[in-house]
Amino acid sequence: xxxxxxxxxxxxxxxxxxxxxxxxxxxxxxxxxxxxxxxxxxxxxxxxxxxxxxxxxxxxxxxxxxxxxxxxxxxxxxxxxxxxxxxxxxxxxxxxxxxxxxxxxxxxxxxxxxxxxxxxxxxxxxxxxxxxxxxxxxxxxxxxxxxxxxxxxxxxxxxxxxxxxxxxxxxxxxxxxxxxxxxxxxxxxxxxxxxxxxxxxxxxxxxxxxxxxxxxxxxxxxxxxxxxxxxxxxxxxxxxxxxxxxxxxxxxxxxxxxxxxxxxxxxxxxxxxxxxxxxxxxxxxxxxxxxxxxxxxxxxxxxxxxxxxxxxxxxxxxxxxxxxxxxxxxxxxxxxxxxxxxxxxxxxxxxxxxxxxxxxxxxxxxxxxxxxxxx
Numbered sequence: 001x002x003x004x005x006x007x008x009x010x011x012x013x014x015x016x017x018x019x020x021x022x023x024x025x026x027x028x029x030x031x032x033x034x035x036x037x038x039x040x041x042x043x044x045x046x047x048x049x050x051x052x053x054x055x056x057x058x059x060x061x062x063x064x065x066x067x068x069x070x071x072x073x074x075x076x077x078x079x080x081x082x083x084x085x086x087x088x089x090x091x092x093x094x095x096x097x098x099x100x101x102x103x104x105x106x107x108x109x110x111x112x113x114x115x116x117x118x119x120x121x122x123x124x125x126x127x128x129x130x131x132x133x134x135x136x137x138x139x140x141x142x143x144x145x146x147x148x149x150x151x152x153x154x155x156x157x158x159x160x161x162x163x164x165x166x167x168x169x170x171x172x173x174x175x176x177x178x179x180x181x182x183x184x185x186x187x188x189x190x191x192x193x194x195x196x197x198x199x200x201x202x203x204x205x206x207x208x209x210x211x212x213x214x215x216x217x218x219x220x221x222x223x224x225x226x227x228x229x230x231x232x233x234x235x236x237x238x239x240x241x242x243x244x245x246x247x248x249x250x251x252x253x254x255x256x257x258x259x260x261x262x263x264x265x266x267x268x269x270x271x272x273x274x275x276x277x278x279x280x281x282x283x284x285x286x287x288x289x290x291x292x293x294x295x296x297x298x299x300x301x302x303x304x305x306x307x308x309x310x311x312x313x314x315x316x317x318x319x320x321x322x323x324x325x326x327x328x329x330x331x332x333x334x335x336x337x338x339x340x341x342x343x344x345x346x347x348x349x350x351x352x353x354x355x356x357x358x359x360x361x362x363x364x365x366x367x368x369x370x371x372x373x374x375x
Contacts, residue, residue, distance in 0.1 A: 033216040034202065034209060036132045037123065037368065038262075039116055040147075040191050041224035041272070043139030043349060044357075046089045047107025047114020050344035051077060053354040056318075066358050069121050079103040082128070083120040084206045086198045087135040088190075095190060099205045102133065113354070115223060115272070118361030126369045132206055132215070134198050136191040142227035143250050144234045148185040149257040152250050155184055155234075188254075192261050217264040219368035222254070223272035226348055229288045238284050244291035252295040255305060268371035270364050271296060271307045276347055278314030303374045308367050310350075313359045318342045318351050 057063035070078055083102040088095055102120040107113050116135055123131055202209045228247050237243040259265050273292045277285055293307035321339040345352025
């Protein structure tokens with residue numbers, strides 16, 4: 001028969017074991033892999049939206065709730081507690097890195113944002129756990145050459161280029177050799193190199209990161225396209241449906257190559273389809289949007305690649321005011337006020353309007369979350 005003291009000691013031992021098990025379970029929960037998201041593209045991924053346009057979101061019921069997430073109670077820009085970022089985002093060619101907790105300024109300049117700001121805010125809200133964003137972005141870059149994926153091979157001379165050379169009595173062989181020597185895929189390589197650099201020493205960017213917990217490449221967002229859209233030399237048949245089919249082909253290769261180079265075969269991938277001009281696009285824009293979205297419909301990408309249309313977030317009112325101002329048309333005082341408050345850049349940069357870009361970043365985050373659920 002056990003004595004009273006022995007029974008008490010047994011209880012204490014059992015309690016100690018249970019507490020130990022609970023501590024172990026809690027430790028495992030805390031140590032789950034760090035979620036890493038990669039954002040890449042050209043100037044609209046860089047971000048050319050001035051923070052001065054935030055106020056214009058307040059009077060619109062569609063954007064007012066987003067603005068509340070973007071600001072602190074005193075009106076200052078929010079700093080995400082659980083989202084860290086490493087960003088290449090300033091000049092057209094350099095690889096200078098900017099790091100810290102996500103807030104405004106990880107864009108083309110310290111007073112601007114791109115889609116990363118609301119992407120991070122809403123991703124933090126959805127996951128409620130530490131997040132790392134790696135952003136690589138350079139303005140004025142195309143997929144055909146600058147971001148050309150390795151599997152696409154060399155860029156051949158187009159028929160239009162040959163016709164031009166013949167018309168101007170240029171040496172066709174010399175032209176072919178000249179084009180063949182142009183370095184292709186430079187910014188694809190810089191993108192991959194930077195991502196690997198950050199992943200090789202995450203603690204440098206995320207101070208609380210524990211290497212024992214590891215990381216998960218949880219999503220990739222591609223937001224690019226303008227320089228391909230206006231490239232009539234590479235896409236010679238852009239007046240016809242399917243005229244940008246090469247872009248669709250190369251983008252599918254880009255997705256495969258990125259996944260291969262980062263050893264993430266099923267990494268969720270979001271294509272931000274260019275939405276300039278909104279819901280009333282011209283012929284070339286219609287054809288280009290179709291090409292951008294096309295890879296998402298390939299059977300191999302079902303459930304892990306999605307095309308997010310950004311045209312629905314375009315603001316026709318701001319666009320109209322901007323065009324009228326460019327024509328030097330007289331605006332009313334109220335119209336001038338709306339224009340000044342809402343626009344900070346050209347149409348090719350989504351008017352530099354927070355009313356447009358903030359919902360886009362949110363949509364990218366929601367798309368990633370939905371892909372993760374599917375996965």
